[in-house]
Amino acid sequence: MSFLSELIKLVYQVDGDDFTAAGSASSDVKRIMKQLGMDSEITRRVTICMYEGEMNMVIHAKGGEAFVEIDDEKVKILMKDKGPGIPDLNLAMQEGWTTADETARNLGFGAGMGLPNMKRYSDEFQIETKMGEGTTVTMQIWLNGGKKVA
Amino acid sequence: MTVQELAIKMEFSVAAGAKAFNKEVCGCYIGDLLSRVISRSKPSGAWITIMTNVNVAAVALLSDVACVILAEDVEPDPPLIERCDIEGIPLLRSKLDAYTIACGLKEII
Ligand SMILES: Nc1ncnc2c1ncn2[C@@H]1O[C@H](COP(=O)(O)OP(=O)(O)OP(=O)(O)O)[C@@H](O)[C@H]1O
Numbered sequence A: 001m002s003f004l005s006e007l008i009k010l011v012y013q014v015d016g017d018d019f020t021a022a023g024s025a026s027s028d029v030k031r032i033m034k035q036l037g038m039d040s041e042i043t044r045r046v047t048i049c050m051y052e053g054e055m056n057m058v059i060h061a062k063g064g065e066a067f068v069e070i071d072d073e074k075v076k077i078l079m080k081d082k083g084p085g086i087p088d089l090n091l092a093m094q095e096g097w098t099t100a101d102e103t104a105r106n107l108g109f110g111a112g113m114g115l116p117n118m119k120r121y122s123d124e125f126q127i128e129t130k131m132g133e134g135t136t137v138t139m140q141i142w143l144n145g146g147k148k149v150a
Numbered sequence B: 001m002t003v004q005e006l007a008i009k010m011e012f013s014v015a016a017g018a019k020a021f022n023k024e025v026c027g028c029y030i031g032d033l034l035s036r037v038i039s040r041s042k043p044s045g046a047w048i049t050i051m052t053n054v055n056v057a058a059v060a061l062l063s064d065v066a067c068v069i070l071a072e073d074v075e076p077d078p079p080l081i082e083r084c085d086i087e088g089i090p091l092l093r094s095k096l097d098a099y100t101i102a103c104g105l106k107e108i109i
């Protein structure tokens, strides 16, 4: 592929508890991928991963930072927060598990599908978390030969 | 079928996003839990929901649905209307419930 001669690096500050601006980092990444003429299925998968990560930082971690790198092989998303951490990762990764409070649930969050979606739609998924220190999620989506997710 | 034709045939009222009314619609997804909607809805589908807050606009935009149909006469929050107008997301309202709307869509599109 020749459309990217240079690495693209994007950095976003994600505000915590600001539900009204939520999704703006994901929207920006999607817009850029469209402008670059990137494959729509790849864009869709990146968008889902990015949105779920962004919302988790808003709802569960009082905000954080997102770093996105695009090169001619992959899109790499790194989401880093200094939130409370996740006590039981196995539980958190299960579909349907949520600790979202009533405010978040009333807004349509709390299906307990965010982390499972992130794992499902990325080719590589890593999560590191430490209680009282924060959570870092790294996701990579290959531009060629990646997963086919319905 | 365009969003506009759909809105007329199904007697939806228009809350926002009229500038994007020439979008083509096919199929629909019904849901209120945003993590489900973003992964399961189909591009160019109609999204039927009873959620009325501004996050609906972000999810609609990110999932490329053709329009949002608010069922059961729920009233959209002003920030949702505003965002849908800015982003060009058709926001429609119906007195019918989600099931009845979906059945109607099946008949006409
Ligand atoms: N960045 C984070 N910091 C702290 N806890 C987190 C973080 N991300 C996820 N969690 C915990 O893991 C749980 C599951 O997360 P997941 O994204 O799968 O579901 P959810 O956010 O609760 O609901 P949904 O994503 O469907 O709206 C959360 O309820 C929360 O307890």
Ligand SMILES: [Mg+2]
Pocket (backbone or CB within 6 Å): A052, A055, A056, A110, A113, A114, A115, B035
């Ligand atoms: Mg989540």
